[in-house]
Amino acid sequence: MELHSLLFLAFAAVALIAAVLVLLSRNPVHSVLFMLLTFVNVAAMFVLLQAEFIAVIQILVYSGAILVLFLFVVMLLAGGERPLPVLNQPLQARAAVIVGLVLVSELALVVLTSTVGGGRRGPDSPERIAAVGGNIEALGRQLYTTWLLPFEIASVLLLVAAVGAIYLAKEDL
């Protein structure tokens, strides 16, 4: 087996095992740390796909900022060990199974019907991206031409969230 596939299998295996451990850990802080492991391995898989920019952003934004806040909240609020979530909350467990099945079928649908995946390559191959001048250039061009409207809508959403957070945090505004 070539090195590339071997590395992919290793990262994918660790990511999946860590993801399962997020659910099975009895300690919420451990769950967050396993989630970090999953994120880092997903970032490594992005590197294997030659999407360095996405990989670094994955680390910087998800692992470096969002998950730190998760850890912060979990450390302060959820003290001590908890029982295994699946065992003592039947209603939630049943709902989770249904939602999980929906998600899996959705993913299967996308994988089976899309032109990407299943060994087929998407339109933006590494060669084409290199021709435009690299990951960042290609992504920036796409965001500000083809996907300008969704991009702007996303930024307005973020602005609304920021204003909302400030309003909630400051009572005497």
Added chain:
Amino acid sequence: MLVDLLIILGTILLVFIAVLTGMAYLTYFERKVLARMQSRIGPNRTGPLGLLQPVADGVKLLTKEGSLPAKADKAVFLIAPVMVFVPALLAWAAIPFGPGFTAFGRQIGMRIADLNVGLIYILAMGSIGVYGIVMAGWASNNKYALLGGLRSSAQVISYEATLGLSLIGVLLMAGSLNLSEIVAAQQGTYFGLIPRWFVLPQILGFAVFLVSAIAETNRPPFDLPEAESELVAGFHVEYGGFGFAMFFLAEYISMLAISALASTVFLGGWLGPSIPLLPDALEGIFWFSAKMAIFIFFYFWLRATLPRFRYDQLMSLCWKIMLPVALLNIVLTGIIKLAL
């Protein structure tokens, strides 16, 4: 193929040795510089001029017994120092030391990896480092350690924002995230005299970067996570022996790394007047180290001069002064870049 692999491994090993040696002697120089500033002599017993002091410190820390506090979370407690140390060392993978040279018909770059996203990569490694501190604070099962860990995460997350924003001006000017290309963009002089380093046009960004870098590395006057007078020693109070050594080393390695980043991004990296009789590659390393030394000395100088900030002062400095200045810098750079 094999030769390429050996070159890569050799580069990694060289950088590793250089960083670890540099870090060890950084502790020696810090003690010497602080001593001089306070009219003392500093370490002078171990070896000539006390030069073997780092070795003695290393042996002492290695041979001390590490202890595990009661009711501590064992696994997290043991992993935490590694989680601080490894990202600090990983940041060095993207830093270019020199222009590179050709030997035996092969182009050899003086860096581990020529990353297209080098600048964000270093920021990302900095943001991962905070996990170790939070984990150590939580796993120690000690209220002072927990408070230190919480303080640190709030501080690092806040100053990460200003650190990133202060570098966007540089990004606009260089048009690249690749650190070698950022250095290349600083070549040449204004009026044939002043070097075109980004520190001049980006003076606002530089100021914000400098303050944020000190807060990001938990150095005085922003060393609140380990404020010994109120928190005993903060997040690493329960660590002894090698666990403590790893926190200590990580702090000095990130200090070196952030100085290296500052020299690369604002002071033109390896660029400098040519020195007769010295090959280009060594000349690059010389100028690069000289520029790093300026920042390192500045760090020591601050520690000897300024008292520690209060926590609320630190936070309001970040969000009420540094953030608006960084944003202003981006807007100004954008306008000037458009006008030219």
